[in-house]
Amino acid sequence: MSETKMPEDEASIIERMDVFFKPKSVAVVGASRGAGKAGHVIFRNFVDNKRRGLFRGELYPVNPNEDSILGYRCYPSLPEVVGDVELVVVVVPARVVPGIMEDAAKKGVKAAAIISSGFGEVGEGELEARVKAIAQSAGIRVLGPNCLGVYDSYTGVDMLFLPETKTLSVGNVVIATPRPMPGSVAIVTQSGAFGVAAIDYLAGHEIGVSRLVSFGNKIDVAEPEMLLYLLHDRETRVILLYVEGIEDGRRFIDVAEKVTKHKPVVALKTGRSKAGARAALSHTGAIAGTDRIYDGLFKQVGVLRAGNMEEFFDMARALALQPPAEGNSIGILTDAGGPGIMAVDECEARGLDVKRFSDETIRRFEDLKGEGKIPSFATNYNPVDLTGAVTSDMFEQAAEILLEDPEIHGIIVLGLHHTPALQEDYPDRIARLSKAHTKPVVACDIGETEMAMYIRSRFTKLRIPAYSSPEDAARSMAVLANYGAYLRKRGRFDEYLRSYLEWVGSQA
């Protein structure tokens, strides 16, 4: 976001938030030798990342019962640490947290991530208030309590107390909480468990993550500051926001409006139902509020709302890999009639237009038929159904016609791999063509066995998000059209597209 001028107060927020992501020194209070303990896993994450050269700050374990942990000299308390401490990660029982915060104040700590739970969410509001008061008077910025803190794939800050692997009873080691590769998606979440589930999901779909931040009870740092921070974060292109309740609506509106002009923000807001709102209250103490109010609020500021978890992640994949659509007219290319109809149904349900192609485009398909390049029995009005006789050549030629049709703003390719003559190179061919154009392309292949996995993974590697159902592909195209419409309304479409293309170019 080099083109964004940064007001002074924003600059100061960025500087303060930076401590959570790029600390020069970190103390883990409650660091432990005990294998399964949170204080062990977190300290070890830092140690491992420091050895890899990823985490570059100073690192101090604090625990009065240990002399050293993993080769690091252990300090009995924060004030006794030899050296500055910018950031503390607090992993001790709730009742001792106020004392730790007083120590942190003495030590001149700038920021604290309080992982410990046992505060407002279980009725210990008074304890929480004490922690808040100490932090405020000392000017310490706080994440949490009752949170996961930060995972940063670029700087090696990893406060996730969930170990990357687990050992099964038979002795096999398996990935349990994967750390996703560096990427462009940031996750901002009130629910820690959900944050971890998110990185497991995204890692499995080969989508890289820039930073994850979990707020928990958010006694201090909340959504608005974090959104501002991510607006100016070069690595982040898409922001995923999981919320149960937003406290300062006005501030959220101000910030979200700024951010969504430059980067898409996708929100999953839960506690929609009565029982759900009750559950949210006992989860993070969030007041879920009337769902319709959130709907209106999000729409107003260009936040793209997901209806459920899967849609949330599907939207992220689309926005991370493809540009927005300049209009809502969609072309569908398929080798399977039934799935083609499913995609059409979902497109229309989402406000996209799957209209009959222009005469010119229909004529170009007729020419291909005349030349024997696509089957004479293919349908070519939209969807284009190349039928079970499809080959990679046919997919390529048909995609080219749709990419060149100025009346089509986005393309859904449903390439079911089962057809006998279709080779595995068709994702590569379509991706190569699509690079010469700026309209979004999304793909779908149905199936859960080898070839389907390969095709979807190959598409993803080529920056074309590939889904396992036609409806998922259609709704992902819808979010690209919706974000495009919002940017146009704000007069920012061209600027966004330019910045997006520059960024994609820089990644190649």
Next chain:
Amino acid sequence: MSETKMPEDEASIIERMDVFFKPKSVAVVGASRGAGKAGHVIFRNFVDNKRRGLFRGELYPVNPNEDSILGYRCYPSLPEVVGDVELVVVVVPARVVPGIMEDAAKKGVKAAAIISSGFGEVGEGELEARVKAIAQSAGIRVLGPNCLGVYDSYTGVDMLFLPETKTLSVGNVVIATPRPMPGSVAIVTQSGAFGVAAIDYLAGHEIGVSRLVSFGNKIDVAEPEMLLYLLHDRETRVILLYVEGIEDGRRFIDVAEKVTKHKPVVALKTGRSKAGARAALSHTGAIAGTDRIYDGLFKQVGVLRAGNMEEFFDMARALALQPPAEGNSIGILTDAGGPGIMAVDECEARGLDVKRFSDETIRRFEDLKGEGKIPSFATNYNPVDLTGAVTSDMFEQAAEILLEDPEIHGIIVLGLHHTPALQEDYPDRIARLSKAHTKPVVACDIGETEMAMYIRSRFTKLRIPAYSSPEDAARSMAVLANYGAYLRKRGRFDEYLRSYLEWVGSQA
């Protein structure tokens, strides 16, 4: 369905349909030596299954240009085949199909699956009418044309022209169109491509399939007869129905009402939108009809309608593995607050009730807290949130309380595996408990890497369908409640449950 008395006309329909699934003799007209050709793949499927002892009928290739194929003597035409032919599979160009059907009539063939396309769906209505007239006057029952025919995991009838494996350009062989293992789900589909996609999906989710039948242009055999057939089919417990349009609504209603009292029928009806209806017309010539009419029709006869493809399959998994719910009061058990709220939201959106537990159940949880068996900060009003401190023991004890609560009719277990102390045996423990009860249990674990895959797969093996999002789990519970409500309305709940439990017992 031994308890169902079969009227005489039904018995005769079953006998005629049996020829498609259990033919004593099959001729493949258009059998070929050419590796990629449909006529080769289909013939080879039969040859392979005969060698395995799975297909037990006689087998004849018919092709005037070959002497033998895969060791089988090849006949120039049907009338020249030495031996009876009950069923023909027709894989020749559309224009020669009428001649083949005349030959079939001469030969005394009982049934024909016409795989070939190039009929009504591409404007060749006259050709289609000729084929139909020949078949009718000869009393030959016809599947298709423009269809995939039949796949039967029990009898080895496999007309799928999509090869099981493909060889990638690097030389590696991968599964492309898996043949699912024998199981209890039948697939009845108008779209062939969708049928294949369905078995790829179900195979990947380890759900067995009894039979798949694809109708295509359905000039003869259509949904009603096939539903009747499957009603009396011992292997089939759940029927999946993909339709673009139903012609004989009255007949469909009569039959569907009969079937749904004994076996759940799940329908995916596409062509809902205007553009979708247009696409359906050019796909299989189906008149999609007003969507609301179908909605009403399905509801009236107890057909469970899926909103999209993924829901369709998710519903199948739930109904294949779990009994229906006797009411709509659902208990949710989780180790992750956020996902718990998502499940609650979706439950309420689907008409399920996630009400505060009874005093007795809340007290039982308080007792566990008192004994230190679950965390004191766990919430226990519904959802039960055992938090990130969960262990397998805690999941087991909490599940037991919910299973024993007579006011709860179904349980959703959201066991996110990421929590540090949760062992991989919790699916086994929950499954063991649930066997002593008749209320449905569904599960969810979020993530796409190793441990999540293991947990979901393990649950599935133990007959608990496990989904990758809380909303998917909730909507699957909803279908179990909806089917339960329909059965109760018809006074068939107890009978269904008894028959279901007997069947599960026989599988163990």
